[in-house]
Amino acid sequence: MTIQKITLYCLASVFILFTTSCSNDDNDYQKAEEDILQKNITSLYGSLEALQLPLENDLNNIPSDPKNPLTPEKVALGKLLFHETGLALNPIKEIGTNTYSCASCHHSAAGFQSGNLQGIGEGGFGYGTKGETRHMSIDYLETDLDVQPIKSPSILNTAYQKVMLWNGQFGGTAENTGTESNWTPNTPKERNNLGFEGIEIQAIAGLGVHRLLIDIDFLENNGYKIMFDAAFPDTEESNRYSTINAGLAIAAYERIVLASKAPFQEWLRGDKNALSSNELKGANLFFGKAECYQCHSGPGLNKTGFYAIGMKDLDQNSSHILIDEATKKRKRRVYRKN
Ligand code: HEC
Numbered sequence: 272m273t274i275q276k277i278t279l280y281c282l283a284s285v286f287i288l289f290t291t292s293c294s295n296d297d298n299d300y301q302k303a304e305e306d307i308l309q310k311n312i313t314s315l316y317g318s319l320e321a322l323q324l325p326l327e328n329d330l331n332n333i334p335s336d337p338k339n340p341l342t343p344e345k346v347a348l349g350k351l352l353f354h355e356t357g358l359a360l361n362p363i364k365e366i367g368t369n370t371y372s373c374a375s376c377h378h379s380a381a382g383f384q385s386g387n388l389q390g391i392g393e394g395g396f397g398y399g400t401k402g403e404t405r406h407m408s409i410d411y412l413e414t415d416l417d418v419q420p421i422k423s424p425s426i427l428n429t430a431y432q433k434v435m436l437w438n439g440q441f442g443g444t445a446e447n448t449g450t451e452s453n454w455t456p457n458t459p460k461e462r463n464n465l466g467f468e469g470i471e472i473q474a475i476a477g478l479g480v481h482r483l484l485i486d487i488d489f490l491e492n493n494g495y496k497i498m499f500d501a502a503f504p505d506t507e508e509s510n511r512y513s514t515i516n517a518g519l520a521i522a523a524y525e526r527i528v529l530a531s532k533a534p535f536q537e538w539l540r541g542d543k544n545a546l547s548s549n550e551l552k553g554a555n556l557f558f559g560k561a562e563c564y565q566c567h568s569g570p571g572l573n574k575t576g577f578y579a580i581g582m583k584d585l586d587q588n589s590s591h592i593l594i595d596e597a598t599k600k601r602k603r604r605v606y607r608k609n
């Protein structure tokens with residue numbers, strides 16, 4: 272054996288010794304962090320199961336609106352409608368026809384948020400891999416864009432929320448009971464009178480707000496009619512192909528969009544390798560010393576109370592912000608009821 276070889280063997284065995292002892296330390300550390308996490312969660316919620324999200328096909332255990340029961344047929348229809356640029360039939364400018372959908376501002380690849388600070392519906396052009404290169408089309412004036420003054424929130428886990436939007440304005444139940452006098456006629460909020468939960472009302476109202484239209488010819492020519500028939504067999508045919516049913520289907524789809532495959536959820540379901548030691552450390556801060564759980568709780572890691580936490584609107588001076596919706600002059604538009 273040459274000197275070099277011996278040195279190499281020595282080095283190699285030192286390396287192996289070093290790494291094995293290191294990974295033993297890692298394992299001990301990991302195990303200790305896991306035990307703390309288990310203890311923290313159990314003492315807060317009674318069990319690990321209490322924070323588990325149902326899987327997307329477990330329709331009986333996903334929170335739903337009793338007035339909009341989840342069925343596989345409804346979810347399948349809603350999934351297509353949510354992404355369907357063919358519904359972009361009520362644009363301010365003709366050239367915008369078929370160029371946007373709910374997914375323009377809620378991209379799956381961007382965690383169902385906008386890939387930009389400000390999502391653009393009508394008037395947006397381009398896409399990128401997660402919406403990051405969607406920008407204002409040169410054919411549009413800022414005042415004609417469909418944009419809002421805050422970043423699109425994610426639709427992920429919205430099943431765990433009864434009222435929708437930053438100000439909670441959508442939803443005809445729960446926290447909004449007793450606010451009927453604010454459901455101003457001829458505004459999207461009027462839809463709360465339908466009595467559905469927030470996610471349903473948002474979808475129904477959102478179709479109108481975002482210039483989408485349920486057109487019977489479009490449905491007929493693109494295989495959608497048969498999907499409405501399967502999703503809404505109990506609605507009379509004369510009412511079946513409506514904005515309300517389209518919204519109910521979209522809401523059913525949004526409810527199954529859950530973070531149930533997140534590493535944290537895999538860990539809760541018993542996969543002890545799902546979380547890295549840094550992630551475990553973070554989880555222990557979250558459910559321990561940092562007390563994030565005070566406001567981020569339950570399977571959705573949320574709470575539906577309202578808190579003043581000092582967040583500002585988007586910075587209007589930033590070059591990434593297209594327009595301040597609050598002050599822009601809006602074109603007068605006819606609010607559609609169906
Ligand atoms: C122009 C971009 C844009 C389009 C298009 C759009 N959204 Fe949104 N969405 C937003 C923004 C911005 C908000 C937050 C508004 C607020 O809170 O005032 C929002 C809020 C929501 C929420 C509430 C989430 C929460 O946590 O409160 C849901 C649900 C939602 N949108 C679903 C939809 C659906 C369904 C469609 C299609 C019918 C749609 N969005 C189309 C930008 C968009």
Ligand code: HEC
Nearest residue numbers: 424425437557561562563564565566567577578579580582
């Ligand atoms: C006092 C209540 C409160 C506490 C405590 C709190 N949060 Fe939040 N958190 C909020 C609110 C309210 C929002 C939504 C802010 C908004 O969108 O304007 C939020 C938003 C977030 C978001 C963004 C979620 C999204 O969908 O974009 C993350 C991430 C977050 N919090 C993490 C944490 C962490 C980590 C801690 C602990 C260190 C924590 N929060 C403690 C109230 C709280």
